[in-house]
Amino acid sequence: MPRRIVIVGNGAVSEKFAGPIDAADMVIRFNLCRSAGAGGHRTDVIAVCNTGRPALEMLAGGRWKASEPLRWAKEIWCVRTSEMFAAMRGPLSISHPDLDDFCDDYTAGFKTFAEATGKRLRIVPATAHRKLDAALAAFDPSPYVVPSSGLIVIAHVLDNIAEDGDRVSIAGFGHEGWQWHPFAAERRWVESRIAAGHLDRLDR
Structure with a gap:
């Protein structure tokens, strides 16, 4: 049976989309799940930045560990692969010395937590990140460190999770935030996937 997969970012989501989000077959949220509430409650997967300050x-x-969305979630996805970010540490120490903790890897901590709470832990493959970097080059990105976790998850779902007939929707993506994500290029990449019929927005 075709599925409805909804990826909900941490931007604003109108309450009128709470019903469609909760009716989906799979709902993916991020980190502290700020979208939960007005943006529905269903949460099957929480995708986390498993390196740097957010992970720590x-x-x-206790806020994250005790949150309702985390209790509902069946899976935790670590968006950043250990080997890729370990390789980035040296170059970043030169180009962005202020990001000295950006590559600190806390995947083991999420694995321990997942095991203790009966959740499945998945690692988004490095190939998803590398393929997305290559695709973003077509949209003239300004210098950046990494794509946003939201975009990596959207690309991973489209390429590796969604099956023929599945409908993939996004909500709560404003394509703005941390200065070292290529948000202008990310918006253009998303719009190209929408135009191709691979993706749609619930907030339109």
């Missing part, structure tokens, strides 16, 4: 804060504090 999620694992060290």
